[in-house]
């Protein structure tokens with residue numbers, strides 16, 4: 085008997101981490117999950133969990149992982165140790181998170197040389213992310229050249245935003261010649277979370293208006309009307325919008341030429357400053373919200389200010405997207421900070437009862453990895469925490485393209 089393969093390996097390559105999951109798409113069960121984090125730093129960490137036995141079995145290893153190529157080799161080696169390597173016949177495909185898909189891609193896409201070349205061409209507009217995605221594609225191909233690979237783009241969910249939201253007020257000829265518009269990112273997460281929120285509310289997705297706040301290392305907000313992204317805070321690159329771990333988010337563009345003219349900084353210097361040395365880290369020297377809230381709690385004024393700037397920006401976007409949507413059914417928090425920081429959630433909506441927003445302190449304090457409502461009974465807008473699962477969404481889209489019933493790319 086030779087059944088068709090039903091397993092999908094998902095590689096979610098972030099700027100300094102690789103998260104992965106191996107799923108069997110017949111029932112969406114997880115066979116293995118893991119994470120390589122702090123890639124390129126002095127001590128990286130590889131954590132691999134096998135889920136096929138009665139109890140989960142976790143192996144953890146510390147040591148330097150120099151770059152994404154090494155990280156992906158480590159992932160493949162962990163999977164092989166469990167007999168789940170990239171050469172196993174049950175494996176249907178690898179699904180990759182690719183942050184920037186530019187103008188060409190608005191859905192999951194089978195990777196061929198043309199797609200790969202396009203992802204490479206877009207490196208300048210996702211310099212922290214697209215190279216990591218490419219490393220995943222190349223490693224998978226090296227280990228199993230005949231295995232199908234699918235790219236799932238962060239930008240896809242935002243590809244059809246109204247032009248009023250996607251266009252910059254720039255000279256049209258310049259914008260068109262250089263393909264400058266707002267592409268957004270984190271779309272796989274915004275799509276998954278907005279749908280899961282409609283399910284939590286028991287409403288049809290097509291009739292639900294949601295503001296999604298994806299607050300991880302990178303952070304973005306999205307206004308989702310009836311299952312469609314109508315605005316999002318990231319722009320041409322994942323630098324615009326909210327305050328992030330190390331990225332500035334919105335600033336006056338004149339800051340860039342001011343620094344170039346008056347501080348002898350090159351374009352490259354300013355790029356590094358805004359992407360890697362700004363945000364929470366630039367404000368207070370830490371980019372981990374756990375550390376910042378701990379310091380602020382001990383009376384550290386710099387950390388307090390970083391927290392306040394972060395929350396102030398968040399509140400501005402909540403106000404803006406309330407206006408964009410007109411009617412908001414749900415405001416939902418997700419990703420590392422959104423799922424875990426009750427303090428950020430409470431501060432984000434404090435005093436916004438005029439917008440129909442409030443959180444119930446007891447509900448907000450609950451720590452659980454499942455979707456839950458944190459607003460009091462009867463408030464006009466439901467405030468919720470919905471854990472994101474980019475890997476599951478990528479696996480679904482990959483299987484949808486290639487698996488039973490799919491068109492095999």
Ligand SMILES: Nc1ncnc2c1ncn2[C@@H]1O[C@H](COP(=O)(O)OP(=O)(O)O)[C@@H](O)[C@H]1O
Pocket residue numbers: 098101299300301302329371372373374419420421424425
């Ligand atoms: N308990 C917590 N309280 C506050 N922040 C947290 C907590 N746990 C994780 N975080 C934050 O989540 C961030 C990582 O989020 P994550 O969604 O995993 O990001 P990414 O996918 O961009 O790497 C960390 O930088 C940290 O600040």
Ligand SMILES: CC(=O)OP(=O)(O)O
Pocket residue numbers: 098099183213238269270300301302303322
């Ligand atoms: C697009 C982006 O910012 O992704 P991440 O949050 O994984 O860095």
Ligand SMILES: [Mg+2]
Pocket residue numbers: 098300301419
């Ligand atoms: Mg992330």
